[in-house]
Amino acid sequence: MTLIRADGVSRTYRSTSLVGMGAVRTALDGVSLSVAAGETVALLGRSGCGKSTLARLLCGLERPDGGTVSFRGTPLARLDRVGLRQFRREVQMVFQDAPGAVNPRFDIRSIIAEPLRYLTSLDAPARARRVDELLEMVELPASLADMLPSQVSGGQLQRVCIARALAPEPALVVLDEAVSNLDLHLQAATLALLKRLQQASGIACLFVTHDLRLVERFADRTIVMQRGQVVEETGTSVLAELRHPASLELKAAILPPLPARVRTMKVAAAG
Template sequence: MSLLRAETVAKHYQTYSLVGASASRMALDGVSLSIGEGETVGLLGRSGCGKSTLARLLCGLEQPGQGQVFYRNHDLRHLTRAQRRAFRRDVQMVFQDSVSAVDPRFDMRAIIAEPLRHLTDLDARAREARIRELLEMVELPAGIAGMLPSQVSGGQLQRVCIARALAPRPKLIILDEAVSDLDVHLQASAIALLAKLQESEGIGYLFVTHDLRLVERFAERVVVMDEGRVVEEVPTGSLAALTHPASLLLKDAVLPPLPERRAAAQ
């Protein structure tokens, strides 16, 4: 049984102004995707292809215009109160922009404690112990707990967002371009951390990105999207088999590890 499943979901957007409504814009067109417990899936595509919209539908932040999203074979729209609480606990999300994903007035302790207060039955003492444990898990010093978002680096804040997602012991974390704003060194560090946490905690990931290099290092299978549709799906070990034009463009965008030497000046 899959943990989370989308079946032929579609989503359109329309804006409104004083002069009337804009033309409807298609973001998703009949997309299906299934994620099992403990599985890591790479959702790959160019900016604007619909992958972030699909991520928001899967975690319940938006509703599909057509189709259904299922959590443990239950339609998200018809979950009981207990099932919805379990869904919120089991499926967490880490966003690309960590600064916008936190309240600037909250210190790191309050940011991490938020899901603990709403999604667990831990008392204040147990929450404090869990916060210390989470900071250690994401390799941050305990002293950072009292600092504000403006007082830490971007890499540290993104690790705090990962700690917040880990707080209620989820089964799946959706990473929406979660390391794209980090430099190459911090990206490698974050990927290593996520892999380590998967091994120790049994967490699955949906890794949303446009960077084929990150998918190669992290995911078990890759789903490629283009213009609101899934156009290709292969195991990570078979990336050479990608043939769709959208997939080939993403492959061509990967720079070699060492640039070729320029020809001698003429």
């Protein structure tokens, strides 16, 4: 069953300055994709290709200039009040900039509980229990609950944002470069955590990234974007078959493990 679908969506922006209106920039040009229940789809591309714009459209944070975004078969523009509330509960987003995505005056407990207040019917005691469950789910100690965002590490705060996204029990989580600001160890740990959570709950994920290595660890299907368009799509198990120039550029950007050692071995072999 398809959870979310974009059909021919387009989005343009026009910059403004003190001297007047700037040129129109096309962020998306007739893009179509879908995410099914329980599926993990990687949206891959270089910075500026339009993937984050598409993610925001799918979450209802922006509206397309053309085309349609549909949730469970109904265009977002046609959702009534009840349908819109369901959409907001079932589609959650985790942003790249964790510090910018939370209220610095809220403690961790309040941050995680915020969607529970507005998107569920849980009372205060039930919300408190759910926050405790979520902290355990994302492998954070209960002692963090009374801390402020500035008092926890970047990796911990990103897990707080993941817990907040999982709080209302969504059907789809959109991860917009959600691990890009973490070091390699934390990236691997966070993706392993997300994979376990997904297997336990059956949620779908749209994983927005520019890093092909992360795609191989996490996704079932990969969609490559360039200049506001989808240029290639394949199953993640056959990433070696990617052939579009945009895909090959992303492949070439991956550094080999221990590059100095690899270079030395090549020189020795040549000699």
